[in-house]
Amino acid sequence: MSPRPMRNSNKRNDPVPAKGSPVVSEPIPLKEGEVVNSSSGPQLVRGMRDILPSEKRLWDRVWRASQLEFESREYDRIETPIMEEASLFQRSIGRVTDIIEKEMYVFEDPGGSRVALRPEATASIARAYIRHGMVSLPQPVRLWYWGPMFRHDRPQAGRYRQFFQSGAEVVGEQHPVVDAQVIMTAIAIVRRSGLDPLVSINSTGCKMCRPQYIEQLVAYYRTRRSQLCQDCKKRLVRNPLRLLDCKEEQCKSVKGEAPQIVDSLCPECKDHFVRVLEYCDELEIPYQLSSSLVRGLDYYTKTVFEVYERTEGAGRQDALGGGGRYDGLLELLGGRPTPGIGFSLGVDRIVNALKEKQTDVAPGAAIEGAPQIFFAQLGEQARRQAIVLVERIRQEGISVAEQFSKDGLKGQLERANRLGVRYTVILGQKEVLDGTVLVRDMEGGVQEIIDRQKLVEMLKKKLAT
Ligand code: AMP
Numbered sequence: 001m002s003p004r005p006m007r008n009s010n011k012r013n014d015p016v017p018a019k020g021s022p023v024v025s026e027p028i029p030l031k032e033g034e035v036v037n038s039s040s041g042p043q044l045v046r047g048m049r050d051i052l053p054s055e056k057r058l059w060d061r062v063w064r065a066s067q068l069e070f071e072s073r074e075y076d077r078i079e080t081p082i083m084e085e086a087s088l089f090q091r092s093i094g095r096v097t098d099i100i101e102k103e104m105y106v107f108e109d110p111g112g113s114r115v116a117l118r119p120e121a122t123a124s125i126a127r128a129y130i131r132h133g134m135v136s137l138p139q140p141v142r143l144w145y146w147g148p149m150f151r152h153d154r155p156q157a158g159r160y161r162q163f164f165q166s167g168a169e170v171v172g173e174q175h176p177v178v179d180a181q182v183i184m185t186a187i188a189i190v191r192r193s194g195l196d197p198l199v200s201i202n203s204t205g206c207k208m209c210r211p212q213y214i215e216q217l218v219a220y221y222r223t224r225r226s227q228l229c230q231d232c233k234k235r236l237v238r239n240p241l242r243l244l245d246c247k248e249e250q251c252k253s254v255k256g257e258a259p260q261i262v263d264s265l266c267p268e269c270k271d272h273f274v275r276v277l278e279y280c281d282e283l284e285i286p287y288q289l290s291s292s293l294v295r296g297l298d299y300y301t302k303t304v305f306e307v308y309e310r311t312e313g314a315g316r317q318d319a320l321g322g323g324g325r326y327d328g329l330l331e332l333l334g335g336r337p338t339p340g341i342g343f344s345l346g347v348d349r350i351v352n353a354l355k356e357k358q359t360d361v362a363p364g365a366a367i368e369g370a371p372q373i374f375f376a377q378l379g380e381q382a383r384r385q386a387i388v389l390v391e392r393i394r395q396e397g398i399s400v401a402e403q404f405s406k407d408g409l410k411g412q413l414e415r416a417n418r419l420g421v422r423y424t425v426i427l428g429q430k431e432v433l434d435g436t437v438l439v440r441d442m443e444g445g446v447q448e449i450i451d452r453q454k455l456v457e458m459l460k461k462k463l464a465t
Contacts, residue, residue, distance in 0.1 A: 047153070047161025058351045059164075063146065065192035066166040066345075070144040072399035073185055074371060075168055078143040080124035082150070083109075086116040092123040092329055094298025096239040103151040117150035120297070122326065122342055123333070125169045130335035138415070139172030140405070146347075158318045158349050167323070167344030171330070174339035175405035176272050177383060179303045179325060180279030184391065186307055186321055186343045187285060193350050194357070197320070198310040200290035201280070202261070203273040204241070206301045207328060209266035214240050216259045224254045244292040260291040269302055276303050282384045283391060286310070299332070300324040303341065309353050320353065321345035371401035372463055374416035378409050378428040386427045389437075389452070396456050398463065416442060423462060425455065 044050070051059060070077070086106045093099050105117040118124055125143055128134070134141045146166045153159050168185060170178055183199055190197040205213060218240050225233065229248040236243060244255060265273065280287055287305075295304050304324035308317055323343025330338040373393070377386040383404055390400050401419050403412050409426070416424045426438040426447075437455055439462075440447045450458055 047155040049160060058354050062193045062347050062350050065189050066146060069185055069188045069192060070168060072394050074401050075142040075144040078125060078145055080128055082118050082148060083115050084118055084124055086114045088123050088127055089116055089119060092299050092333060097296055097298060099151060099296060103153055105150050105152055119151045120149055121145050121167055122169060126329050126333050129171050130330060130333060135336060140170045141172055142170050144168040158352055160348060164347035165344040166347050167342060169340060169342035171340040172338055173405045176275035177279050177404045179276040179341055180283055182341050182343060183285055183305055184283050186345060189345060190307055190320060194354055196310045198308050199285055199287040199305050200293050201287050201305040202290050202293040203265055203269055203302050204294055204300050204304050205261055205265050205269045209264055209269055213261050213264035220258055227254050241294045244294045255292055262291060272302050279387060282388055295322060295324060299326040299329040301327045318349060320349050371399040371419060371421055373398060373400055374419060374421045374424040375400050375402040376409055376412035376424055376426045381432045382427045385432060393456055398459055
Protein backbone atom coordinates (compact mmCIF):
# COMPACT_ATOMS: atom_id res chain seq x y z
CA MET A 1 0.00 0.00 0.00
CA SER A 2 1.27 3.47 -0.79
CA PRO A 3 2.13 5.68 2.20
CA ARG A 4 -0.54 8.11 3.44
CA PRO A 5 0.11 11.53 1.85
CA MET A 6 1.40 14.30 4.11
CA ARG A 7 0.20 17.82 3.66
CA ASN A 8 3.12 20.21 3.41
CA SER A 9 3.06 23.92 4.01
CA ASN A 10 3.61 24.86 0.38
CA LYS A 11 0.39 26.77 -0.41
CA ARG A 12 0.57 26.51 -4.19
CA ASN A 13 -1.61 23.98 -5.93
CA ASP A 14 1.51 22.97 -7.80
CA PRO A 15 2.22 19.49 -6.46
CA VAL A 16 5.98 20.05 -6.42
CA PRO A 17 6.89 21.44 -2.98
CA ALA A 18 8.90 24.63 -2.84
CA LYS A 19 12.57 24.04 -2.07
CA GLY A 20 13.24 23.87 1.61
CA SER A 21 9.57 24.10 2.58
CA PRO A 22 8.91 22.44 5.91
CA VAL A 23 6.73 19.32 5.83
CA VAL A 24 4.05 18.80 8.47
CA SER A 25 4.56 15.30 9.74
CA GLU A 26 1.01 14.54 10.98
CA PRO A 27 -1.35 13.00 8.38
CA ILE A 28 -4.42 15.24 8.02
CA PRO A 29 -7.81 13.72 7.10
CA LEU A 30 -8.75 14.62 3.55
CA LYS A 31 -12.06 15.70 2.12
CA GLU A 32 -12.97 14.16 -1.21
CA GLY A 33 -11.74 16.34 -4.05
CA GLU A 34 -9.06 18.02 -1.97
CA VAL A 35 -5.66 18.16 -3.61
CA VAL A 36 -2.72 17.20 -1.47
CA ASN A 37 0.74 18.52 -2.09
CA SER A 38 2.60 15.31 -1.72
CA SER A 39 5.98 14.56 -3.10
CA SER A 40 5.75 10.91 -2.16
CA GLY A 41 3.55 9.54 -4.95
CA PRO A 42 2.94 10.07 -8.66
CA GLN A 43 1.98 13.66 -9.43
CA LEU A 44 -0.86 15.10 -11.47
CA VAL A 45 0.47 16.84 -14.56
CA ARG A 46 -0.03 20.58 -14.07
CA GLY A 47 -3.37 21.78 -15.46
CA MET A 48 -4.87 18.26 -15.43
CA ARG A 49 -7.39 17.06 -12.86
CA ASP A 50 -9.32 14.03 -11.75
CA ILE A 51 -13.09 14.05 -11.86
CA LEU A 52 -14.14 12.29 -8.70
CA PRO A 53 -17.36 10.36 -8.14
CA SER A 54 -18.88 13.12 -5.98
CA GLU A 55 -18.57 15.56 -8.87
CA LYS A 56 -19.43 13.01 -11.52
CA ARG A 57 -23.17 13.30 -10.81
CA LEU A 58 -23.12 16.88 -12.05
CA TRP A 59 -21.12 15.82 -15.10
CA ASP A 60 -23.73 13.17 -15.85
CA ARG A 61 -26.41 15.79 -15.57
CA VAL A 62 -24.74 17.88 -18.30
CA TRP A 63 -24.21 14.74 -20.36
CA ARG A 64 -27.89 13.83 -20.11
CA ALA A 65 -28.97 17.38 -20.94
CA SER A 66 -26.70 17.28 -24.01
CA GLN A 67 -27.88 13.88 -25.14
CA LEU A 68 -31.54 14.75 -24.73
CA GLU A 69 -31.36 18.09 -26.50
CA PHE A 70 -29.18 16.84 -29.34
CA GLU A 71 -31.12 13.65 -29.97
CA SER A 72 -34.48 15.40 -29.91
CA ARG A 73 -33.11 17.68 -32.62
CA GLU A 74 -31.79 14.89 -34.85
CA TYR A 75 -28.10 15.25 -34.17
CA ASP A 76 -26.00 12.08 -34.48
CA ARG A 77 -23.01 11.58 -32.23
CA ILE A 78 -19.53 11.50 -33.69
CA GLU A 79 -16.26 10.65 -31.99
CA THR A 80 -13.03 11.77 -33.57
CA PRO A 81 -9.56 10.92 -32.24
CA ILE A 82 -7.96 13.17 -29.66
CA MET A 83 -4.80 13.22 -31.80
CA GLU A 84 -4.63 14.68 -35.31
CA GLU A 85 -1.96 15.96 -37.68
CA ALA A 86 -0.81 19.28 -36.25
CA SER A 87 -1.26 20.92 -39.64
CA LEU A 88 -5.04 20.34 -39.52
CA PHE A 89 -5.38 22.80 -36.64
CA GLN A 90 -2.78 25.21 -37.97
CA ARG A 91 -4.64 25.52 -41.27
CA SER A 92 -8.10 25.83 -39.80
CA ILE A 93 -7.72 27.75 -36.54
CA GLY A 94 -5.08 30.06 -38.06
CA ARG A 95 -1.38 30.33 -37.34
CA VAL A 96 -1.54 33.73 -35.69
CA THR A 97 -3.91 32.77 -32.88
CA ASP A 98 -3.27 32.11 -29.19
CA ILE A 99 -4.27 28.47 -29.56
CA ILE A 100 -1.73 27.74 -32.29
CA GLU A 101 1.04 30.07 -31.16
CA LYS A 102 1.03 29.26 -27.46
CA GLU A 103 -1.40 26.57 -26.40
CA MET A 104 -1.32 23.54 -28.64
CA TYR A 105 0.33 20.32 -27.48
CA VAL A 106 2.40 19.45 -30.53
CA PHE A 107 4.97 16.70 -30.68
CA GLU A 108 6.61 14.20 -32.94
CA ASP A 109 5.20 10.69 -32.63
CA PRO A 110 7.56 7.68 -32.67
CA GLY A 111 7.11 7.47 -36.47
CA GLY A 112 8.30 11.05 -36.94
CA SER A 113 4.89 12.61 -37.76
CA ARG A 114 4.04 16.00 -36.26
CA VAL A 115 0.85 15.42 -34.32
CA ALA A 116 -1.22 17.48 -31.90
CA LEU A 117 -3.66 16.82 -29.09
CA ARG A 118 -6.87 18.42 -30.31
CA PRO A 119 -7.47 21.89 -28.88
CA GLU A 120 -11.05 21.82 -30.23
CA ALA A 121 -13.26 19.55 -32.31
CA THR A 122 -14.59 21.56 -35.26
CA ALA A 123 -11.51 21.05 -37.43
CA SER A 124 -11.58 17.28 -36.78
CA ILE A 125 -15.26 17.08 -37.67
CA ALA A 126 -14.71 19.10 -40.84
CA ARG A 127 -11.92 16.66 -41.73
CA ALA A 128 -14.21 13.69 -41.02
CA TYR A 129 -17.00 15.23 -43.12
CA ILE A 130 -14.67 15.54 -46.10
CA ARG A 131 -12.90 12.22 -45.60
CA HIS A 132 -16.08 10.17 -45.24
CA GLY A 133 -17.89 11.85 -48.14
CA MET A 134 -20.68 13.16 -45.90
CA VAL A 135 -21.45 15.66 -48.64
CA SER A 136 -23.44 12.86 -50.32
CA LEU A 137 -25.70 12.44 -47.24
CA PRO A 138 -28.94 14.46 -46.95
CA GLN A 139 -27.88 17.95 -45.90
CA PRO A 140 -27.45 19.43 -43.44
CA VAL A 141 -25.45 16.84 -41.54
CA ARG A 142 -25.99 17.39 -37.82
CA LEU A 143 -23.32 15.97 -35.55
CA TRP A 144 -22.68 16.25 -31.83
CA TYR A 145 -19.70 15.32 -29.74
CA TRP A 146 -18.48 15.15 -26.17
CA GLY A 147 -14.90 14.73 -25.16
CA PRO A 148 -11.64 16.11 -23.82
CA MET A 149 -9.74 18.97 -25.49
CA PHE A 150 -6.21 20.07 -24.67
CA ARG A 151 -4.73 23.55 -24.46
CA HIS A 152 -1.52 24.53 -22.72
CA ASP A 153 -3.28 27.48 -21.12
CA ARG A 154 -2.21 29.13 -17.84
CA PRO A 155 -4.04 27.00 -15.24
CA GLN A 156 -6.49 29.00 -13.14
CA ALA A 157 -10.11 28.74 -12.02
CA GLY A 158 -12.21 27.55 -14.97
CA ARG A 159 -9.16 27.15 -17.19
CA TYR A 160 -7.56 23.74 -17.43
CA ARG A 161 -5.15 22.07 -19.79
CA GLN A 162 -7.51 19.16 -20.32
CA PHE A 163 -11.14 20.21 -20.38
CA PHE A 164 -14.32 18.69 -21.76
CA GLN A 165 -16.55 20.13 -24.42
CA SER A 166 -20.07 19.18 -25.42
CA GLY A 167 -20.66 20.55 -28.87
CA ALA A 168 -22.25 20.27 -32.26
CA GLU A 169 -21.74 21.06 -35.92
CA VAL A 170 -24.41 21.55 -38.58
CA VAL A 171 -22.69 21.20 -41.94
CA GLY A 172 -24.20 21.86 -45.37
CA GLU A 173 -26.78 24.57 -44.73
CA GLN A 174 -26.44 28.35 -44.87
CA HIS A 175 -29.98 29.44 -44.05
CA PRO A 176 -30.04 31.91 -41.12
CA VAL A 177 -32.77 29.93 -39.38
CA VAL A 178 -30.13 27.27 -38.71
CA ASP A 179 -27.94 29.79 -36.87
CA ALA A 180 -30.80 30.62 -34.50
CA GLN A 181 -31.63 26.95 -34.02
CA VAL A 182 -28.01 26.12 -33.21
CA ILE A 183 -27.93 28.91 -30.62
CA MET A 184 -31.24 27.63 -29.27
CA THR A 185 -29.75 24.15 -28.91
CA ALA A 186 -26.79 25.52 -26.95
CA ILE A 187 -28.95 27.44 -24.52
CA ALA A 188 -31.42 24.57 -24.19
CA ILE A 189 -28.55 22.37 -22.94
CA VAL A 190 -27.35 25.03 -20.52
CA ARG A 191 -30.92 25.50 -19.27
CA ARG A 192 -31.61 21.81 -18.92
CA SER A 193 -28.34 21.50 -16.98
CA GLY A 194 -29.77 23.97 -14.45
CA LEU A 195 -28.34 27.38 -15.39
CA ASP A 196 -29.83 30.59 -16.74
CA PRO A 197 -28.09 31.39 -20.04
CA LEU A 198 -27.53 34.71 -21.78
CA VAL A 199 -26.10 34.92 -25.31
CA SER A 200 -23.67 37.51 -26.70
CA ILE A 201 -23.88 37.72 -30.46
CA ASN A 202 -22.12 39.50 -33.31
CA SER A 203 -21.33 39.06 -36.99
CA THR A 204 -17.73 38.95 -38.19
CA GLY A 205 -18.65 39.33 -41.86
CA CYS A 206 -17.17 37.31 -44.70
CA LYS A 207 -14.08 37.39 -46.89
CA MET A 208 -15.73 40.10 -49.00
CA CYS A 209 -16.43 42.64 -46.26
CA ARG A 210 -14.05 41.76 -43.43
CA PRO A 211 -10.80 42.99 -45.10
CA GLN A 212 -12.25 46.49 -45.50
CA TYR A 213 -13.30 46.52 -41.87
CA ILE A 214 -9.85 45.39 -40.76
CA GLU A 215 -8.33 48.27 -42.73
CA GLN A 216 -10.58 50.72 -40.88
CA LEU A 217 -9.78 49.09 -37.56
CA VAL A 218 -6.03 49.24 -38.14
CA ALA A 219 -6.22 52.89 -39.25
CA TYR A 220 -8.13 53.76 -36.08
CA TYR A 221 -5.86 51.80 -33.72
CA ARG A 222 -2.72 53.32 -35.29
CA THR A 223 -3.89 56.72 -34.13
CA ARG A 224 -4.12 55.33 -30.56
CA ARG A 225 -0.99 53.16 -30.62
CA SER A 226 0.68 54.83 -27.65
CA GLN A 227 -2.30 53.91 -25.41
CA LEU A 228 -2.15 50.19 -26.20
CA CYS A 229 -0.74 47.31 -24.14
CA GLN A 230 2.29 45.43 -25.50
CA ASP A 231 0.16 42.52 -26.76
CA CYS A 232 -2.14 44.84 -28.67
CA LYS A 233 0.83 46.55 -30.31
CA LYS A 234 1.72 43.13 -31.69
CA ARG A 235 -1.88 42.32 -32.60
CA LEU A 236 -2.08 45.54 -34.57
CA VAL A 237 0.50 44.10 -36.96
CA ARG A 238 -0.19 40.38 -36.78
CA ASN A 239 -3.91 39.80 -36.12
CA PRO A 240 -5.83 43.09 -35.86
CA LEU A 241 -9.29 41.54 -35.25
CA ARG A 242 -8.00 40.19 -31.96
CA LEU A 243 -7.52 43.80 -30.78
CA LEU A 244 -11.23 43.71 -29.99
CA ASP A 245 -10.70 40.81 -27.65
CA CYS A 246 -8.21 42.53 -25.34
CA LYS A 247 -9.19 42.50 -21.66
CA GLU A 248 -6.51 44.98 -20.47
CA GLU A 249 -7.90 48.02 -18.69
CA GLN A 250 -5.74 50.47 -20.70
CA CYS A 251 -7.10 49.16 -24.02
CA LYS A 252 -10.76 49.22 -23.00
CA SER A 253 -11.42 52.87 -23.75
CA VAL A 254 -9.66 52.56 -27.12
CA LYS A 255 -11.84 49.57 -27.92
CA GLY A 256 -14.97 51.42 -26.83
CA GLU A 257 -14.58 53.97 -29.62
CA ALA A 258 -13.36 51.57 -32.32
CA PRO A 259 -15.33 51.24 -35.58
CA GLN A 260 -17.91 48.45 -35.33
CA ILE A 261 -17.92 45.58 -37.76
CA VAL A 262 -21.73 45.58 -38.11
CA ASP A 263 -21.43 48.97 -39.83
CA SER A 264 -19.13 47.46 -42.48
CA LEU A 265 -21.02 44.29 -43.34
CA CYS A 266 -21.76 43.65 -47.02
CA PRO A 267 -25.48 43.46 -47.92
CA GLU A 268 -25.48 39.65 -47.79
CA CYS A 269 -23.87 39.46 -44.35
CA LYS A 270 -26.09 42.25 -43.05
CA ASP A 271 -29.23 40.53 -44.29
CA HIS A 272 -28.05 37.24 -42.80
CA PHE A 273 -27.36 38.83 -39.42
CA VAL A 274 -30.69 40.66 -39.31
CA ARG A 275 -32.55 37.45 -40.10
CA VAL A 276 -30.62 35.48 -37.46
CA LEU A 277 -31.61 38.09 -34.90
CA GLU A 278 -35.23 37.97 -36.05
CA TYR A 279 -35.31 34.21 -35.62
CA CYS A 280 -33.65 34.59 -32.21
CA ASP A 281 -36.42 37.05 -31.28
CA GLU A 282 -39.07 34.58 -32.39
CA LEU A 283 -37.43 31.91 -30.25
CA GLU A 284 -37.17 34.33 -27.34
CA ILE A 285 -33.47 33.63 -27.05
CA PRO A 286 -32.05 35.96 -24.40
CA TYR A 287 -29.27 37.75 -26.26
CA GLN A 288 -27.31 40.96 -26.29
CA LEU A 289 -25.44 42.42 -29.23
CA SER A 290 -21.72 42.53 -28.64
CA SER A 291 -19.83 44.58 -31.21
CA SER A 292 -16.43 43.46 -29.93
CA LEU A 293 -17.11 39.72 -29.96
CA VAL A 294 -14.72 38.18 -32.51
CA ARG A 295 -13.62 34.86 -30.92
CA GLY A 296 -10.18 33.39 -31.04
CA LEU A 297 -10.31 31.23 -34.16
CA ASP A 298 -9.76 32.43 -37.70
CA TYR A 299 -12.30 30.24 -39.44
CA TYR A 300 -15.42 32.05 -38.27
CA THR A 301 -17.59 33.95 -40.76
CA LYS A 302 -20.85 35.84 -40.22
CA THR A 303 -22.55 34.79 -36.95
CA VAL A 304 -20.44 34.40 -33.80
CA PHE A 305 -21.82 33.97 -30.31
CA GLU A 306 -20.95 33.12 -26.74
CA VAL A 307 -23.08 31.80 -23.90
CA TYR A 308 -22.78 33.14 -20.35
CA GLU A 309 -24.67 32.57 -17.20
CA ARG A 310 -26.99 35.42 -16.33
CA THR A 311 -25.99 36.64 -12.90
CA GLU A 312 -26.89 39.92 -11.34
CA GLY A 313 -24.20 42.37 -10.38
CA ALA A 314 -21.31 39.99 -11.10
CA GLY A 315 -18.24 41.15 -12.95
CA ARG A 316 -17.20 39.69 -16.26
CA GLN A 317 -17.36 35.91 -16.12
CA ASP A 318 -15.83 33.28 -18.30
CA ALA A 319 -17.99 32.07 -21.17
CA LEU A 320 -19.77 28.75 -20.71
CA GLY A 321 -19.52 28.17 -24.44
CA GLY A 322 -19.26 29.72 -27.83
CA GLY A 323 -19.57 29.09 -31.51
CA GLY A 324 -20.24 30.49 -34.91
CA ARG A 325 -20.55 30.02 -38.63
CA TYR A 326 -17.60 28.82 -40.69
CA ASP A 327 -18.68 28.92 -44.33
CA GLY A 328 -15.10 28.82 -45.69
CA LEU A 329 -13.62 26.08 -43.49
CA LEU A 330 -14.49 22.97 -45.49
CA GLU A 331 -13.08 24.47 -48.67
CA LEU A 332 -9.95 25.57 -46.83
CA LEU A 333 -9.39 21.96 -45.79
CA GLY A 334 -9.75 20.67 -49.35
CA GLY A 335 -13.49 19.95 -49.46
CA ARG A 336 -16.14 21.47 -51.70
CA PRO A 337 -17.42 24.91 -50.68
CA THR A 338 -19.81 23.90 -47.87
CA PRO A 339 -21.32 26.15 -45.21
CA GLY A 340 -21.35 25.14 -41.56
CA ILE A 341 -22.07 26.37 -38.07
CA GLY A 342 -21.38 24.94 -34.64
CA PHE A 343 -20.72 25.56 -30.98
CA SER A 344 -19.04 24.02 -28.00
CA LEU A 345 -19.92 24.26 -24.34
CA GLY A 346 -17.25 23.96 -21.67
CA VAL A 347 -18.53 21.14 -19.46
CA ASP A 348 -16.01 21.90 -16.67
CA ARG A 349 -17.31 25.45 -16.48
CA ILE A 350 -20.97 24.42 -16.49
CA VAL A 351 -20.24 21.97 -13.67
CA ASN A 352 -18.35 24.67 -11.74
CA ALA A 353 -21.31 27.03 -12.12
CA LEU A 354 -23.70 24.30 -10.94
CA LYS A 355 -21.48 23.67 -7.94
CA GLU A 356 -21.50 27.35 -7.10
CA LYS A 357 -25.29 27.27 -7.19
CA GLN A 358 -25.19 24.13 -5.07
CA THR A 359 -27.36 22.34 -7.59
CA ASP A 360 -28.45 18.85 -6.80
CA VAL A 361 -29.00 16.20 -9.39
CA ALA A 362 -32.37 15.73 -10.99
CA PRO A 363 -31.75 13.70 -14.10
CA GLY A 364 -34.12 14.18 -17.02
CA ALA A 365 -35.51 11.20 -18.86
CA ALA A 366 -33.50 10.38 -21.95
CA ILE A 367 -35.22 10.12 -25.27
CA GLU A 368 -34.14 7.10 -27.17
CA GLY A 369 -34.28 6.24 -30.85
CA ALA A 370 -35.94 8.03 -33.73
CA PRO A 371 -37.87 11.31 -33.62
CA GLN A 372 -41.53 10.90 -32.71
CA ILE A 373 -42.99 13.54 -34.99
CA PHE A 374 -41.99 15.61 -38.00
CA PHE A 375 -42.85 19.29 -38.28
CA ALA A 376 -43.34 20.63 -41.82
CA GLN A 377 -43.83 24.28 -42.68
CA LEU A 378 -44.72 26.24 -45.78
CA GLY A 379 -43.64 29.87 -46.24
CA GLU A 380 -41.69 32.38 -44.20
CA GLN A 381 -44.52 33.31 -41.83
CA ALA A 382 -45.12 29.66 -41.08
CA ARG A 383 -41.39 29.08 -40.50
CA ARG A 384 -41.30 31.84 -37.89
CA GLN A 385 -44.20 30.36 -36.00
CA ALA A 386 -43.01 26.79 -36.51
CA ILE A 387 -39.59 27.28 -34.90
CA VAL A 388 -41.31 28.49 -31.73
CA LEU A 389 -43.94 25.75 -31.71
CA VAL A 390 -41.30 23.07 -32.19
CA GLU A 391 -39.33 24.33 -29.21
CA ARG A 392 -42.50 24.19 -27.12
CA ILE A 393 -43.14 20.61 -28.19
CA ARG A 394 -39.54 19.62 -27.42
CA GLN A 395 -39.78 21.13 -23.96
CA GLU A 396 -42.52 18.61 -23.29
CA GLY A 397 -40.06 15.81 -24.03
CA ILE A 398 -41.35 14.97 -27.51
CA SER A 399 -38.58 14.55 -30.06
CA VAL A 400 -39.21 16.48 -33.26
CA ALA A 401 -37.53 16.32 -36.65
CA GLU A 402 -37.80 19.22 -39.10
CA GLN A 403 -36.21 20.86 -42.12
CA PHE A 404 -36.76 24.54 -41.48
CA SER A 405 -34.23 25.59 -44.05
CA LYS A 406 -36.28 23.94 -46.84
CA ASP A 407 -39.35 25.40 -48.50
CA GLY A 408 -41.19 22.68 -50.45
CA LEU A 409 -43.77 20.54 -48.65
CA LYS A 410 -43.14 17.50 -50.85
CA GLY A 411 -39.49 17.18 -49.82
CA GLN A 412 -40.38 17.64 -46.17
CA LEU A 413 -43.04 14.92 -46.28
CA GLU A 414 -40.60 12.59 -48.04
CA ARG A 415 -38.15 13.14 -45.23
CA ALA A 416 -40.88 12.50 -42.65
CA ASN A 417 -41.63 9.22 -44.43
CA ARG A 418 -38.00 8.18 -44.48
CA LEU A 419 -37.71 8.86 -40.76
CA GLY A 420 -40.72 6.66 -40.09
CA VAL A 421 -42.44 9.15 -37.74
CA ARG A 422 -46.03 8.41 -36.72
CA TYR A 423 -47.29 11.96 -37.15
CA THR A 424 -46.37 15.02 -39.16
CA VAL A 425 -47.55 18.44 -38.06
CA ILE A 426 -48.06 20.79 -41.02
CA LEU A 427 -48.17 24.57 -40.72
CA GLY A 428 -49.07 26.26 -44.02
CA GLN A 429 -50.21 29.75 -44.96
CA LYS A 430 -53.88 29.04 -44.21
CA GLU A 431 -53.04 27.63 -40.77
CA VAL A 432 -50.90 30.68 -40.01
CA LEU A 433 -53.99 32.84 -40.48
CA ASP A 434 -56.48 30.77 -38.52
CA GLY A 435 -54.27 29.65 -35.61
CA THR A 436 -54.42 25.94 -36.39
CA VAL A 437 -52.13 23.17 -37.66
CA LEU A 438 -52.74 19.97 -39.58
CA VAL A 439 -51.76 16.72 -37.92
CA ARG A 440 -51.22 13.97 -40.42
CA ASP A 441 -51.25 10.32 -39.42
CA MET A 442 -48.42 8.99 -41.56
CA GLU A 443 -49.79 5.48 -41.67
CA GLY A 444 -53.32 6.12 -42.93
CA GLY A 445 -52.68 9.59 -44.41
CA VAL A 446 -55.66 11.03 -42.46
CA GLN A 447 -55.27 14.74 -41.59
CA GLU A 448 -56.95 16.56 -38.71
CA ILE A 449 -57.22 20.31 -38.19
CA ILE A 450 -56.11 21.10 -34.65
CA ASP A 451 -56.24 24.31 -32.67
CA ARG A 452 -52.63 25.30 -32.00
CA GLN A 453 -53.21 25.81 -28.29
CA LYS A 454 -54.28 22.18 -27.98
CA LEU A 455 -51.49 20.71 -30.10
CA VAL A 456 -49.03 19.65 -27.38
CA GLU A 457 -51.68 17.93 -25.25
CA MET A 458 -53.11 16.20 -28.28
CA LEU A 459 -49.69 14.96 -29.43
CA LYS A 460 -48.92 13.66 -25.95
CA LYS A 461 -52.16 11.69 -25.92
CA LYS A 462 -51.64 10.31 -29.41
CA LEU A 463 -48.05 9.29 -28.74
CA ALA A 464 -48.97 7.62 -25.46
CA THR A 465 -51.24 5.10 -27.22
P1 AMP B 1 -13.54 27.85 -27.59
O1 AMP B 1 -13.27 26.56 -28.30
O2 AMP B 1 -12.29 28.59 -27.22
O3 AMP B 1 -14.56 28.66 -28.27
O4 AMP B 1 -14.16 27.46 -26.19
C1 AMP B 1 -15.48 27.02 -26.04
C2 AMP B 1 -15.75 26.80 -24.57
O5 AMP B 1 -14.87 25.79 -24.06
C3 AMP B 1 -15.44 28.02 -23.71
O6 AMP B 1 -16.52 28.91 -23.67
C4 AMP B 1 -15.19 27.38 -22.36
O7 AMP B 1 -16.40 27.11 -21.69
C5 AMP B 1 -14.52 26.07 -22.73
N1 AMP B 1 -13.05 26.21 -22.60
C6 AMP B 1 -12.16 26.71 -23.50
N2 AMP B 1 -10.92 26.66 -23.01
C7 AMP B 1 -10.99 26.10 -21.78
C8 AMP B 1 -10.04 25.76 -20.77
N3 AMP B 1 -8.75 25.97 -20.93
N4 AMP B 1 -10.51 25.20 -19.62
C9 AMP B 1 -11.82 24.96 -19.43
N5 AMP B 1 -12.76 25.25 -20.35
C10 AMP B 1 -12.37 25.81 -21.50
